[in-house]
Amino acid sequence: xxxxxxxxxxxxxxxxxxxxxxxxxxxxxxxxxxxxxxxxxxxxxxxxxxxxxxxxxxxxxxxxxxxxxxxxxxxxxxxxxxxxxxxxxxxxxxxxxxxxxxxxxxxxxxxxxxxxxxxxxxxxxxxxxxxxxxxxxxxxxxx
Amino acid sequence: xxxxxxxxxxxxxxxxxxxxxxxxxxxxxxxxxxxxxxxxxxxxxxxxxxxxxxxxxxxxxxxxxxxxxxxxxxxxxxxxxxxxxxxxxxxxxxxxxxxxxxxxxxxxxxxxxxxxxxxxxxxxxxxxxxxxxxxxxxxxx
Numbered sequence: 507x508x509x510x511x512x513x514x515x516x517x518x519x520x521x522x523x524x525x526x527x528x529x530x531x532x533x534x535x536x537x538x539x540x541x542x543x544x545x546x547x548x549x550x551x552x553x554x555x556x557x558x559x560x561x562x563x564x565x566x567x568x569x570x571x572x573x574x575x576x577x578x579x580x581x582x583x584x585x586x587x588x589x590x591x592x593x594x595x596x597x598x599x600x601x602x603x604x605x606x607x608x609x610x611x612x613x614x615x616x617x618x619x620x621x622x623x624x625x626x627x628x629x630x631x632x633x634x635x636x637x638x639x640x641x642x643x644x645x646x647x648x649x
Numbered sequence: 650x651x652x653x654x655x656x657x658x659x660x661x662x663x664x665x666x667x668x669x670x671x672x673x674x675x676x677x678x679x680x681x682x683x684x685x686x687x688x689x690x691x692x693x694x695x696x697x698x699x700x701x702x703x704x705x706x707x708x709x710x711x712x713x714x715x716x717x718x719x720x721x722x723x724x725x726x727x728x729x730x731x732x733x734x735x736x737x738x739x740x741x742x743x744x745x746x747x748x749x750x751x752x753x754x755x756x757x758x759x760x761x762x763x764x765x766x767x768x769x770x771x772x773x774x775x776x777x778x779x780x781x782x783x784x785x786x787x788x789x790x
Contacts, residue, residue: 540683543704591729
């Protein structure tokens with residue numbers, strides 16, 4: 507785990523360290539089993555092509571899981587995730603990089619807690635944003 | 650609008666009807682399997698569920714009805730997901746999942762009529778506390 511990040515360390519515009527994932531067909535099968543989502547567009551290429559998709563595509567929930575991984579890794583042991591959301595705007599294909607990014611868009615105190623709002627997004631290697639969303643987190647204070 | 654309507658009476662009859670609960674015992678193995686599947690080795694996930702784990706706690710009846718409702722649209726995609734965390738989901742918890750369809754919306758998409766189905770899912774633990782509030786949008790096109 508990285509060093510703990512504190513509320514005092516961040517400002518609007520601070521970037522969350524990017525996380526690069528490389529989903530494979532095997533990972534999609536594992537995710538299907540673990541989540542119970544057996545929709546064939548995620549592992550059956552013939553089915554996906556018949557649905558006029560470019561091939562099997564990454565589950566939206568799996569791409570959002572990667573974004574959640576990026577955020578919770580950054581939060582460390584003392585930060586907490588209050589909200590995570592994503593809109594699935596494009597498709598991530600297998601066997602190519604899926605790049606997770608985030609940055610702080612707001613920091614504020616509320617109910618005695620130190621909160622931050624993050625813009626989060628996933629990109630494919632062409633730079634298209636395939637998932638866009640937000641996270642709301644609490645961070646510990648050095649004070 | 651010249652497009653054929655794709656919102657059937659069958660779908661409309663599901664609006665604001667609560668389905669469930671589906672009751673899930675949160676076993677250590679299922680959380681570990683989920684963390685392995687998303688390839689997230691954070692040691693916290695040995696006891697606490699990772700953020701998107703509610704995806705595995707499926708509101709089965711509502712989704713079955715939504716995905717199998719008769720409509721001229723045959724293709725399905727997930728449109729968006731939103732999770733609000735109120736209590737951690739931990740190994741050993743029992744989570745009851747209820748869900749409802751809150752809104753149907755037909756739009757003219759690039760590939761013809763497109764139907765957005767908006768759902769809300771509530772994940773409640775064994776103490777009666779709402780652990781997670783979820784929203785998910787499904788797209789038929």
